[in-house]
Amino acid sequence: MSRTLLIRGGRVIDPANGIDGILDVLVAEGAVSRVAAGIEAGTATVLDARGCIVTPGFIDLHTHLREPGFEQKGTIATETLAALRGGFTTVCAMPNTNPAPDSATKVEALIERVARDARVRVFPIGCVTRDRAGRELAELAELAASGCIALSDDGSPVANPRLMRNAMELARALGLPISEHCDEPELSHGGSMNEGRVSERLGLPGQPQAAETAAIARNIALSEATGARLHIAHVTTGRGLELVAEAKRRGLPVTCEVTPSHLFLTEDAVFGANTEPLYDTNAKINPPLRTEADRLALVRGVNEGIVDAIATDHAPHAVEDKLCEFDDAAFGISCIETALATVTTLMARGELNLLPALRALTAGPASVFQLPAGLGTLSQGAGDITVLDPGHRWTVDAARFASKGRNTPLDGIELTGAVRAVILKGELVHEQEPAGV
Amino acid sequence: MLELRNPDAPVSPTEAPAWHRKDLLDTDTLSVAEIELVMETSEGMREVRSRPVAKLATLRGVTVITLFYEQSTRTRASFEVAAKALGADVVNLTASGSSVEKGETLIDTVRTLEAIGADLVVMRHPRSGAPYLAARNTSAGVINGGDGTHAHPTQALLDLFTIRHHAGGLSGKRVVIVGDVLHSRVARSNLWTLLAMGADVTLCGPATLVPKTLDGAASETARCSVTTNLEQALDGADIVMALRMQKERQDKGLIPSLREYISGYQINARRLALARPGALVMHPGPMNEGVEISPEVAHGLGSVIEEQVSNGVAVRMAILYLMATARHS
Numbered sequence: 001m002s003r004t005l006l007i008r009g010g011r012v013i014d015p016a017n018g019i020d021g022i023l024d025v026l027v028a029e030g031a032v033s034r035v036a037a038g039i040e041a042g043t044a045t046v047l048d049a050r051g052c053i054v055t056p057g058f059i060d061l062h063t064h065l066r067e068p069g070f071e072q073k074g075t076i077a078t079e080t081l082a083a084l085r086g087g088f089t090t091v092c093a094m095p096n097t098n099p100a101p102d103s104a105t106k107v108e109a110l111i112e113r114v115a116r117d118a119r120v121r122v123f124p125i126g127c128v129t130r131d132r133a134g135r136e137l138a139e140l141a142e143l144a145a146s147g148c149i150a151l152s153d154d155g156s157p158v159a160n161p162r163l164m165r166n167a168m169e170l171a172r173a174l175g176l177p178i179s180e181h182c183d184e185p186e187l188s189h190g191g192s193m194n195e196g197r198v199s200e201r202l203g204l205p206g207q208p209q210a211a212e213t214a215a216i217a218r219n220i221a222l223s224e225a226t227g228a229r230l231h232i233a234h235v236t237t238g239r240g241l242e243l244v245a246e247a248k249r250r251g252l253p254v255t256c257e258v259t260p261s262h263l264f265l266t267e268d269a270v271f272g273a274n275t276e277p278l279y280d281t282n283a284k285i286n287p288p289l290r291t292e293a294d295r296l297a298l299v300r301g302v303n304e305g306i307v308d309a310i311a312t313d314h315a316p317h318a319v320e321d322k323l324c325e326f327d328d329a330a331f332g333i334s335c336i337e338t339a340l341a342t343v344t345t346l347m348a349r350g351e352l353n354l355l356p357a358l359r360a361l362t363a364g365p366a367s368v369f370q371l372p373a374g375l376g377t378l379s380q381g382a383g384d385i386t387v388l389d390p391g392h393r394w395t396v397d398a399a400r401f402a403s404k405g406r407n408t409p410l411d412g413i414e415l416t417g418a419v420r421a422v423i424l425k426g427e428l429v430h431e432q433e434p435a436g437v
Numbered sequence: 438m439l440e441l442r443n444p445d446a447p448v449s450p451t452e453a454p455a456w457h458r459k460d461l462l463d464t465d466t467l468s469v470a471e472i473e474l475v476m477e478t479s480e481g482m483r484e485v486r487s488r489p490v491a492k493l494a495t496l497r498g499v500t501v502i503t504l505f506y507e508q509s510t511r512t513r514a515s516f517e518v519a520a521k522a523l524g525a526d527v528v529n530l531t532a533s534g535s536s537v538e539k540g541e542t543l544i545d546t547v548r549t550l551e552a553i554g555a556d557l558v559v560m561r562h563p564r565s566g567a568p569y570l571a572a573r574n575t576s577a578g579v580i581n582g583g584d585g586t587h588a589h590p591t592q593a594l595l596d597l598f599t600i601r602h603h604a605g606g607l608s609g610k611r612v613v614i615v616g617d618v619l620h621s622r623v624a625r626s627n628l629w630t631l632l633a634m635g636a637d638v639t640l641c642g643p644a645t646l647v648p649k650t651l652d653g654a655a656s657e658t659a660r661c662s663v664t665t666n667l668e669q670a671l672d673g674a675d676i677v678m679a680l681r682m683q684k685e686r687q688d689k690g691l692i693p694s695l696r697e698y699i700s701g702y703q704i705n706a707r708r709l710a711l712a713r714p715g716a717l718v719m720h721p722g723p724m725n726e727g728v729e730i731s732p733e734v735a736h737g738l739g740s741v742i743e744e745q746v747s748n749g750v751a752v753r754m755a756i757l758y759l760m761a762t763a764r765h766s
Contacts, residue, residue: 276462325543
């Protein structure tokens with residue numbers, strides 16, 4: 001029998017239900033029972049949320065948990081705790097593990113580990129091709145039956161258009177979306193950052209923007225031909241977003257996500273803030289950080305609702321994966337614990353708007369992968385809530401991350417906005433006093 | 438002319454060298470005063486080199502380690518001769534046959550060299566930015582002897598030294614750098630010194646091999662432009678620098694063929710005639726004669742290519758001297 005909890009006096013924002021007001025939320029029997037003003041506390045434990053925003057638990061469509069196979073980078077236990085601290089109550093696990101979940105047996109093994117170790121809800125994403133190798137299709141119906149909510153080869157784009165077309169035909173029949181890292185590998189070949197001003201200055205091989213936009217255009221064409229749901233992972237270019245917007249205008253089943261890293265940072269992060277270049281491997285990410293014009297286009301895309309989800313692409317790495325020459329360093333940023341704060345910092349700067357940004361963390365992603373009813377909402381029966389303090393200022397200290405990955409270019413940066421409390425399945429599972437006030 | 442003296446001798450504040458850098462990683466952050474200091478010091482070293490016994494004991498007790506992860510003939514030999522001419526102890530390491538082959542990281546390697554007693558590490562590495570990583574992780578001074586397709590600061594400084602000997606001041610001069618600029622660490626480092634000293638720079642090559650975003654790079658006194666039109670670029674140029682064209686660029690599809698490159702971009706007598714009469718011809722070496730430069734031009738009247746090599750020793754002596762002296766003061 002769970003405690004009754006009253007979250008009192010916060011600004012409740014529930015994009016799915018069009019709620020935005022200073023209200024109380026009563027959580028009883030593991031679920032939201034009422035959202036209203038002036039609810040009597042009675043015997044309930046009271047969580048004072050004045051000055052805070054109360055919103056559905058965040059949903060991440062793009063998380064790397066690293067287990068099985070890369071436990072030195074992260075485990076289901078460490079990375080889901082990191083998610084919880086970041087305000088995420090649901091994560092969708094990308095399949096770049098070893099082994100990769102390309103069969104029911106492997107997915108079932110993953111689900112068992114999740115049941116044992118996970119601190120938040122985890123939905124598995126199955127492979128499109130066997131071992132994510134891009135040669136033959138994985139047994140997609142079996143993956144769907146074993147509980148996968150989407151299909152993806154993650155960082156290995158399905159380069160062969162015929163194979164992708166077939167995958168889409170089958171995925172459509174199964175009702176599963178394909179989440180695709182849109183990249184034309186022959187174009188981005190060997191590139192370790194965005195091709196342009198900074199790469200030419202630093203003598204680093206670049207990935208041209210056309211590598212992304214060409215692949216987005218191809219995959220939209222295949223989605224149109226097959227009717228399959230296409231989810232475009234981490235759009236990074238303004239032009240790529242225009243292609244998505246056009247597909248949406250034409251009514252195609254196309255959705256997209258952007259990462260907090262691409263909303264917050266540009267290619268300049270590789271160079272660093274000083275006159276002498278830093279070659280910051282912690283700013284090495286795939287697809288790469290782009291230009292300021294692209295960043296602003298992504299921000300606008302969130303505000304205008306073209307972006308369905310803000311997804312983290314949380315990619316923890318071991319120290320040695322990043323403490324090396326730039327071209328040899330692994331791609332990825334450990335960002336699930338800073339994602340919300342980067343978003344709220346952009347709100348504080350007047351760039352991102354509150355309502356569309358929160359929608360992109362809650363109802364938006366729930367709808368993209370058609371997650372079970374209630375997730376991403378504060379509807380009656382929903383159990384996941386995140387309470388955040390949008391004005392709290394703090395300094396990122398990667399050494400204090402719950403994630404095993406301390407690979408962030410934001411270490412030492414001051415951000416505005418922090419998670420205060422997280423309620424998962426009706427239980428207060430994480431509470432954090434504003435530190436350093 | 439600069440007097441070289443024992444670093445142990447007392448240094449009065451007015452005479453103290455204005456060199457305070459632990460490392461020399463690129464030319465991009467060098468001030469005009471620092472560049473002038475290297476030039477002046479190099480003059481002194483050039484004079485030393487002309488003596489019957491061209492050897493000093495100035496850097497006696499200083500250990501210089503050359504750490505080369507890439508093949509090199511001239512740069513490594515040039516540094517070794519320079520260090521020995523100053524009386525330093527020199528140890529040469531290459532990646533093959535060392536602990537690097539056993540999987541040691543760059544950071545561990547430079548820390549090991551520091552523990553062994555390296556004062557200065559001269560490093561060449563195939564990865565752009567690698568010397569920056571090394572420099573951040575050792576108290577030894579790091580000299581970038583060429584990193585990937587990024588920078589080659591000592592080459593740029595010796596090129597500048599050579600130009601000044603022939604052309605005098607750089608202000609208002611026009612330098613054309615021709616070839617595979619995109620992959621050239623020599624071109625980038627030269628760009629920063631030339632702009633700083635007031636020379637306008639034109640980067641020229643096939644469209645796939647020029648870094649277009651460097652068009653418009655500028656200092657307070659000079660500007661860089663990028664073009665694919667060699668004839669226009671050469672018109673009235675004071676200095677023409679040809680870069681090595683690798684066969685690999687054809688294999689990767691960046692140029693249709695060496696033959697087409699030659700017909701469009703080789704520096705030959707006919708094209709050189711477009712430049713200012715008496716224009717200097719330079720090449721960082723090693724040359725592919727008959728590809729990026731015709732033999733008649735490479736060995737012709739305006740060519741200072743061999744002088745670049747011999748000046749390299751003097752300039753590297755100056756850099757080693759300045760850096761070692763800065764460490765002792």
